[in-house]
Each structure stands twice: as structure tokens, then as C-alpha cells.
Amino acid sequence: MTSVIVGCALVVGSFFCFTAALGLARFKDVYMRMHAASKAGTLGSGVLLLALAVHAGELDVVTRAIAGVIFFMLTAPVSAHLLARAAYIVGYKPCDATVIDELAEAQDGKKQ
Template sequence: MTLDDWLDIAAIALILIGALLCLTAAIGLLRFRDVPTRLHAATKPQVLGLILICLAIALSLRSWPVVAFLVPVVLIQLATAPLSAHMVGRQAYRNGTIDENALFVDELAESRRTPPAAGG
């Protein structure tokens, strides 16, 4: 077997693993009940699955312009997934849809008691 064959096999394996991770993220969004677990399912396996699929595309096509296109895609995903998860989690906390008894540390409890414009 040549190096090209091994790279193609690695690309197929990476696509399958990445697709499986994206599938588990989608199933987790449907099956989990509360916001924190859904956020975990939406961010971690989905981002890793996308990275693996992009790596498989780069291995399969073996082209530097393709790699140059995929690097910003991965970087933007790495930047936006945690930010969007943080914003959704914060809004769920403000709406009261998070079970406060399940929190180990509630760093936002003080800000919830004092309105933002109260100066305290």
C-alpha cells in the first residue's frame, strides 16, 4: 500500500468518527432535559467532530489552498461555540430555567439579587 492509500484510509476513518460525534451531539440536544447538559452536547462533540471532518478533508484533497480555507473555519468554530454556549447558559440562568439546586457554585447569585442599574 502506498502513502496515498494510507492517507485515504485515515481520511475515511476521521470522517466516520467526526460524523459519529456530530450525530451524538444532535442526539444529545434532543434527549437531554436541561440547558447545561444540552449546551455540553451542542458544543464539545460537535466542535471536535467538525475538526475531525475538516482534517479528513485536508488529508483527502492534499491541497494547501484547501487547508488555508479550512483553518479559518475551524478557528471561527472554536471561537464562536464557547461564546454562544456562554450566552445561552447565561440567558437560561436569567430566565430561571436552570435548576439552582444542581449548581455547585452560583457565581451569579449576587447579580441576581441586585438589579444591574442599582449600582451595587
Template sequence: MIDLILNYIAGILILVGALFTLTASIGLLRLPDLYTRMHAASKAGTLGSCVVLLALALQSNDAAIALRALAGILFFLLTVPISSHLLAKAAHGAGYNLWEHSKRDDLTIAEEKARRAKPAAGTKTPDN
């Protein structure tokens, strides 16, 4: 009886994971710029992969396989957000523009504030 319930739960989780992965794929095709596409791929793709791995962990009769699936979930949750953030920052530094209807560019605003706060070379500051 418990096996039947676990089979149904695993099947539902696989369908949910597939839907999140499909959403990420549609986002890659439909969204207008690099940053929004990267956001869709990293968030929905990570969630879809984690849900499918959770289904694998529930369905597995071997504890080693379940533990590897849980380690895979942890790996996805730790690495994908960090790597997508670093890729987006590198793309911004390389000059990839935001979509023209984006509301604001927080990184450019922060860089301009830091540039204004930093004294120009050769100028006297109260500390000198």
C-alpha cells in the same frame, strides 16, 4: 502509497467526526434540561465538526482549501464555546431552571455572594 494512507486517515477522521456529531444529536434528544443539552451540542458538535474539517484539510490537494478548512477549525474552536457560554448565561438570567437533580447552581451562588458583599444604597461604609 501516501495517497492511500491519507485516504484511510481521512476516512477514519470522517467516521470519528460523524460519531461525535451523532453523540451531540443523541445528547440533544436525551439530556434533561437546556444547559446539559447546550453542553452536549457545543462540545461534541464542535469536536465532530473540527475532526471532519481536519479530514477535509488532509484530503484536499489544494492548499487554499486546506487553509480554509484549518481556518474553519480555528473559527469553531474560538466561537462555539464563547457563544454557548453567553447563551447559557442569558438563559439563566431569563429564568430557565436547572434540572432538579443538578448538584449546584454556581452562577446563582456567585450572584448571591456579590449581592451580600455590595453595601445597600444609603448605608455608611468606612470609606464614606
């Protein structure tokens, strides 16, 4: 039964990692690419680490895998947000497919 759970988790985690890589290759601007990498990549890596924890079954490996999942969940979204904000401030504008640009609206409000 453990092999089935680990196998399913590996497939699901690999799917999300593949989706993140596909998003990096196909999306139009840095913000969309960063969203794909941070969300799908974090989820895929987390599921793969949980599959490792279930497969190993040893307390030290399970503890490190869970610590890795927590680390990914805490750091990846925050770092992606900070990188996107820095890219916007430097001057990388969103592509035409972006409908709402709240940072531009916030800056326009400060100028008035």
C-alpha cells in the same frame, strides 16, 4: 494511506456529531443540551473539516478548512457560554440533576 486517514477521521467526526445530536435529544435541560452541542459538535465538525483538508490536499482548501476549525474552536464555546448565561438570567433554572449552581451562589453572595 491517505484514504485510511480520511476514512478514520470521517468516522470519528461523525461519531462526535452523532453524540452531540443524541445529547440534544436526551439531556434534560437547556444547559446540558448546550454543553453537548458546543463541545461534541465543535469537535466533530473540526475533525470532519480536517478530514476534508487531508482529502483535498490543495493549499486553498486546506487553508479554508483550518480557518474553519479555528473559527469553530473560538466561537462555539464562547457563544454557548453566553447563551447559557442569558438563559439563566431570564429565568431558566437548571434541572434537579444539577448538583452545584455557582451562579445562584454568586447572586446570593451579592444580596447579603
